[in-house]
Amino acid sequence: MKIKFGLLPRIILAIALGVLIGSFAPEWLARVFATFNAIFGSFLNFIVPLIILGFIAPGIAKLGKGSGKLLGLATFFAYFSTIIAGILAFMASTTILPNFMKAGTMSNIDDPEHALAASYLTLEMPPVFGVMSALILAFLLGIGMASTGSKTMVSFFDEFQAVIEKTISYVIIPLLPFHIFGIFGNMAYGGAVAEILSLFAVVFVMIIILHWIMLLLQYTAAGTLNKKNPFFLLKTMMPAYFTALGTQSSAATIPVTVQQARKTGANERVVDFAVPLFATIHLSGSTITIVSCAVGVMLLTGEVPAFGSILPFILMLGVTMIAAPGVPGGAVMAAIGLLESMLGFDQTMIALMIALYLAQDSFGTATNVTGDGALSMIVDRFTNGKKAV
Template identity: 60%
Template sequence: MKRFGLLPRIILAIALGIIAGTFAPDGLIKVFVTFNSLFGNFLNFIIPLIIIGFIAPGIGAIGNGAGKLLGMTTLIAYISTISAGLLAFFTAQTIYPSILANQASKAFDDPSKALLKGYFTVEMPPIMSVMTALLLAFSLGLGIAAIKGSVLKDVMNEFRDIIELIISKLIIPLLPVHIFGIFANMTQGGQVSAIMSVFAKVFVMIIILHITYLFIQYSVAGSMRKQNPLKMVRKMAPAYFTALGTQSSASSIPVTLERSKKIGVKDRIADFSVPLLATIHLSGSTITLVSCAMAVMLLQDQAYTFSSMLPFILMLGITMVAAPGVPGGAVMAATGLLGSMLHFDSTMISLMIALYLAQDSFGTACNVTGDGAITAIVDKLNK
């Protein structure tokens, strides 16, 4: 199963879930519904710990960088991430009413009657609210950066390693089972056809947005450096395909670094910026998260407006710093915001995870390739 990647497992889980929901007896489906209840409650418990475990040491590490160059790189990366989120919002706001028309009310018509309930549930209340966790993580991260102490920093780094282990060894491996149960339950409730139709249309739109945004990034970098953006993109292509295969920004750093130097970036700037951007610049993931969130909200017949989505996008740009370096890490880091700011319930978060994981490779590839453009811009601006 280790050789059987996460994306194939997710696709298999969806397919088997649809088959099981069509033919399996309700009693068997309720076994997986019970598992989903337990798994969803555990996710609610672990979300504040994910926020603290990744945001606090992430901010603390950034604060120990190289002054002006660090600040400039971080600011450009944040602006790029927010711009990607806004592009996704306005595109979805324009396109969704036509491509997803008449699917909202049909998809989840009275779900309380359509979906089965589990045999039992176990409450797992989180130790704190999401907002409390965010405030605590920001306070600890900024404090670690300010005092330049090693003790608390080491503690938070080890805590991050524990949380990353829980995500990579427990949550991510069990996600296909969770998604299987979700789709089996939705299929028996007559809801899956609308879900799959939305999946296909949103997937295509997201890939187009990724490619579009990469050309925007390289057009800006090319115009500033007086280079041909198409040639820059072509030279960065190996980084794109490396990330597509590894699903990891960190694993792609050596190739991204080598390709960034090929497009003319100074060695000193590339050596500093590329590893940093692999952590803090997730424009592709942000496009996916915003697009998927709006699709799930439409499925649930939940209204979205610019005034409600803008704070989410702004916070998402900060929270992406917390995204762990495992497949699906960005959506796991964002689950707290989805619940607290967009009022997602456990079913909506599960759909969000499934939608996100279906294109995780492409989001990572967009992140990594975009790092080359940001590095080129920083190199031009640095005096």
């Protein structure tokens, strides 16, 4: 029987080997690491605007399909839940993380392609357009396709999105462990790896706790509105939670989510409409993870995250992750452009973000899909089980 070596074990192995080898790597090997990281980092910069365009434009276009009132309510509650999750994560991480880490640990570490040695090769890959241009274009095209009902353009962007998803699945994700290996080799060389690994442990535990706090908030609201026990409702949705842990995909978990959401007593017509929609637009668990990791990385570099700068990031994040692909790390890939343009993350910080995120991606996905059951009940309560148009 063939044993599958999943992404998480590969990430863990990459970190361990990076720490070990980076401690005594000769210069020629350091230059090999630097060359790979420089090329891969350039490719990430090139692909990010295409990811934004490929995800958001068809995602917005498809929101135009369906019932008016039900669609509007479902979209509102999904976005509201995502924003609340981001604010919760910011408040918790800025309160807890400074007590467990030394601020400015990474302040003396350069970009990975320059820290250990000079790269053997410099390969420029300028993006076709910038991140903000991609966002504006995606909104413009997405809204235009939704309002005109253009089947040809929707079909084109569906295929374009499939190409981007393949690129992520078969190029970026397989190469990420090597990139993370180089980053941690660099950190081991710079003497900051111990503090960073301790941050991983603290952030991981904090994020899991925040996920469950968010689920309790969602099901308390759903239970109060529908006069049902929130703990019974949460227990009913547990098969969806554990299925998502295994699949790491909201889309793959839809059948189980629908089945369990029906058992909560929500109207079947509402559930059948809302759950597939929430699978692409409701990402409260992923938002908690991204915001918490971002705050942690900012603290490592000596920055003090301010709510005034993080809130716009959270608001944009709730939109940018729409229709994130059903592959591990899809949400953080969609968020890279915002991390760079709004929070000023460099390639080292981006690599840390990716490593932190992928270490618990399945837990974020599980929180997303489990929360879909609560939101379906809330939408059902406000529509009285009818598909209003």
